[in-house]
Amino acid sequence: MGGAAPRVFGLSLSAEHFVLPRLLRKPVRMLSRFGRGEFTPPPYAASMLTASFLAASSLYGAYLGGHFPALVQGVTARSGFAVDQIKVSGNRETSEIDILDKLELDGWTSLVGFNPEEARERIVSLPWVRDAAVRKVYPDTIEVRVDERDAFAIWQHGSQLSVVEKDGKIIAPYTGGRQVGLPLVIGFGAADRAADFVARVQAFPELASRVKGYIRVGERRWDLRLDNGITVKLPENQVDAALADLADLDRENALLTRDISAVDMRFGDRLVVQLTPEAVERRAAALNTKPKAVKAKVEKRI
Numbered sequence: 001m002g003g004a005a006p007r008v009f010g011l012s013l014s015a016e017h018f019v020l021p022r023l024l025r026k027p028v029r030m031l032s033r034f035g036r037g038e039f040t041p042p043p044y045a046a047s048m049l050t051a052s053f054l055a056a057s058s059l060y061g062a063y064l065g066g067h068f069p070a071l072v073q074g075v076t077a078r079s080g081f082a083v084d085q086i087k088v089s090g091n092r093e094t095s096e097i098d099i100l101d102k103l104e105l106d107g108w109t110s111l112v113g114f115n116p117e118e119a120r121e122r123i124v125s126l127p128w129v130r131d132a133a134v135r136k137v138y139p140d141t142i143e144v145r146v147d148e149r150d151a152f153a154i155w156q157h158g159s160q161l162s163v164v165e166k167d168g169k170i171i172a173p174y175t176g177g178r179q180v181g182l183p184l185v186i187g188f189g190a191a192d193r194a195a196d197f198v199a200r201v202q203a204f205p206e207l208a209s210r211v212k213g214y215i216r217v218g219e220r221r222w223d224l225r226l227d228n229g230i231t232v233k234l235p236e237n238q239v240d241a242a243l244a245d246l247a248d249l250d251r252e253n254a255l256l257t258r259d260i261s262a263v264d265m266r267f268g269d270r271l272v273v274q275l276t277p278e279a280v281e282r283r284a285a286a287l288n289t290k291p292k293a294v295k296a297k298v299e300k301r302i
Helices: 022-035 045-064 068-081 096-103 116-124 177-181 190-202 239-253 277-301
Strands: 085-089 129-137 141-148 153-157 160-164 170-173 184-186 211-217 221-226 231-233 260-264 272-275
Touching: 085 096, 096 116, 096 141, 116 129, 116 141, 153 190, 160 190, 184 190, 190 211, 190 239, 272 277
Parallel strands: 085 141, 153 184, 184 211, 231 260
Antiparallel strands: 129 141, 153 160, 160 170, 211 221, 221 231, 260 272
């Protein structure tokens, strides 16, 4: 009969029971020798085990204390994974400084411990940002792509000016710059309903080019404020027909270049034109001098 089957800690390792995988055979043989007293550990083994125990204890303590991410950050940053480059694209209204601030980087931020999803959520909180994508590119680069909102108009509500989207949602306070050319919509409820009305006016380019403000009145109808100060009061219904009539009157009679302050189109059967105070004075003076001129002419004939 052959020798006794090798045993480790009292467990038989004979072929009758099972065959160990190749990777485990050598460690098991060493354990078997250690169990029989045939293995002598190297002189530095105790020091290595002590150092390993202390390192494991430190890691476990850092994990329990919530300092493990910071430890990973520090180690990996000093191992060549510190963020060194940041590439930002897609931003027009949002400054890169604001985006970098939302990344919350310091001089030793590691790419390994950096959380791109949390950074994306912080960037999306910026006023102009509709969506964003943040990507880590090893070993030291962060790429940020921003999708910004589309400004449609400037909304004046009370003393405040805000940049709004087509659906009326406020993007940010108006501060000038490239938004200066946007349509100005004024009044309560104007931002929500401006898109359709502005499109109607723009169907008449000769009128649209002169409009400086779209004024919502009583949440029922609109007024137009022109570049020369004239106010056009449009009806609540049949707005397109009124705009067409106004364009024809101006084209044929230069109505909107006359010395008037308002054109009232709210009445379907007539058009009311209001003169400026100066024009009223001139008309009154002309009417006062007209009888005298007629009387002088009559006397001359006699």
